[in-house]
Amino acid sequence: MRRITLDDVARLAGVSPITVSRVLRKPAAVSEGLRLRVDAAVRELGYVPNLAASRLASSRTHSIGVIVPTLYNVIFAEYLFALHEALVDAGFQVIVVNSRYSETEEENAIKALLGQRVEAIIIAGIHHTLHARQLLVQASLPVVETFELSPDPININIGMSQELAGRTATTHLLERGFQKIAFLTGNLDHRAQSRMDGYHAAMEGAGLSGRTIIAQRASASSVALGSALFAEMNERGDSPEAIFCTDDNLALGAMQECRKRGFRVPGDISIIGFHDLEFAACASPSLSSIATRRYETGKLAAKKVLAAIEASAKPADEQIDLGFGLVVRESTSG
């Protein structure tokens, strides 16, 4: 059974194909009589326009490519939500591609998106293969890099200093008077690495560079991993007074494992997390954290992209530091 095309509709309505096309795209430009006839024919035939043909002919795709390293993380879910909200409402389709924390996959994703002639690319992170970077620089479309601050942005960069955030969290613990401060992390992607750099910098600044305690395991952050890392640390005899976790999930897990092993939080051990996830405020004890602006990042990225498309010009290079917040709650208020 052949698919219904514009011509079929035109024939049934007794008009030319271009008139049908106009009725569908700018109905105001067609007289009411024809419009009604066309609408009726469309409905009768159950016509659905072929987007590939439309895209080819108009060279507009009304689609925007978004690359994230994982779909398995609330952080990106919130960010994607914000992007979707703004872009879909503006009539764009969002193509989400998951690079699985691999720069090679990211490069492939970029190629696929360029092949689709997306009208902009929004990409989490600032580390790309050389070739990927070239492709993005050469492409005459808006490119937004998010979540980190790049020393050399491709085009638009909306982010925060992960290193400074890591330093801030650690400094907060130092200011509470703790010296034995542990750092807990899962996979060391670029952002986690920067936070760890911040931890090391703060410890060194306090003359404690010889006394760092690291618990790390190559798997995705999760509550279970937090428990496991604390257990591991405890069993090998490390007994920190405070813990900085790269992620609130780890922090929650660590906190629960603390209690299981008879430590009070914050009485015996203070804990600070990262991202200020929804549960941090109502955990008990409530969890101190670094608040990151996932939603705002997505919103702003979408806004910038829409403005650029509107102006039909690659926007000027720009870097926006959205910053972060230190949220002090019970878990570090011993």
Next chain:
Amino acid sequence: MRRITLDDVARLAGVSPITVSRVLRKPAAVSEGLRLRVDAAVRELGYVPNLAASRLASSRTHSIGVIVPTLYNVIFAEYLFALHEALVDAGFQVIVVNSRYSETEEENAIKALLGQRVEAIIIAGIHHTLHARQLLVQASLPVVETFELSPDPININIGMSQELAGRTATTHLLERGFQKIAFLTGNLDHRAQSRMDGYHAAMEGAGLSGRTIIAQRASASSVALGSALFAEMNERGDSPEAIFCTDDNLALGAMQECRKRGFRVPGDISIIGFHDLEFAACASPSLSSIATRRYETGKLAAKKVLAAIEASAKPADEQIDLGFGLVVRESTSG
């Protein structure tokens, strides 16, 4: 600056356009000499094929549409992860559309996906507008409905009985000897509604239909909402012996609020959640829950769709009940 096309590459390599096309799609069918020349030209020009043109010419899009009611929920994140994993590896692009729990938006999403000539549609839920249903029934592509069991599947249906799951959770509490059992829920989407139906059915079966306790508020499930709902219930004087929450997040929030108000879990109040999220096992006390098969649902949906595309035929109607599990942990082991 004009975009590079296949013809440009062909001219530079001194071959016909179709040869370039072949090198890109089935390199084995081209002699090595030409292949190398073409590859070089592709690289030199930075050529990226136009997918819209390819899709139009071949009438294959290698893309699959996925509709979910929200992106703001781990449940769907895990499901999407599974879908992506299987489909992307098989060379398909996944187009995710968010219907925001609206049947109208869902209908629009279906139209948009059909317009793109996706090769299959995978949709969470079994409730659609009449027109949306018609479109899906008429479309000559595989359609998978997930997460619920439909009395009248459009094509393939992979799910579980939400009602039975709700009944099972409630029955578990009844069997522990509790009578004052509360039901906590956020937005009453179809699935939450079915779980509540299950709760009512179980209560009625125990002769307790007059003693149901419901705490509900129209917002998305979250830990904070769980706290709020328990607080509300407690303040209006309802004092349940056990609580069934439609979601583990609610359960975690309720558990924390219990403790804040001096109730022991499970000593004074037993709690069971839903979905068996990652943190349930390592919460303290560990959280009883109904385990749902999000990942398996995604995997199986992808598998069915790929098989159908492979066979290039709309698959036979089929219903698969993936079931669920009752996971008993400390929070209901008083």
Next chain:
DNA sequence: TTGAAAGCGCTAACAC
């Protein structure tokens, strides 16, 4: 306001 002609960039089908 409406239509005719041409073409977007690729691939299927067929020839050589």
Next chain:
DNA sequence: GTGTTAGCGCTTTCAA
């Protein structure tokens, strides 16, 4: 193994 021809189904001119 390689090329020629003829579209895929729309939209962009431009003319009426």
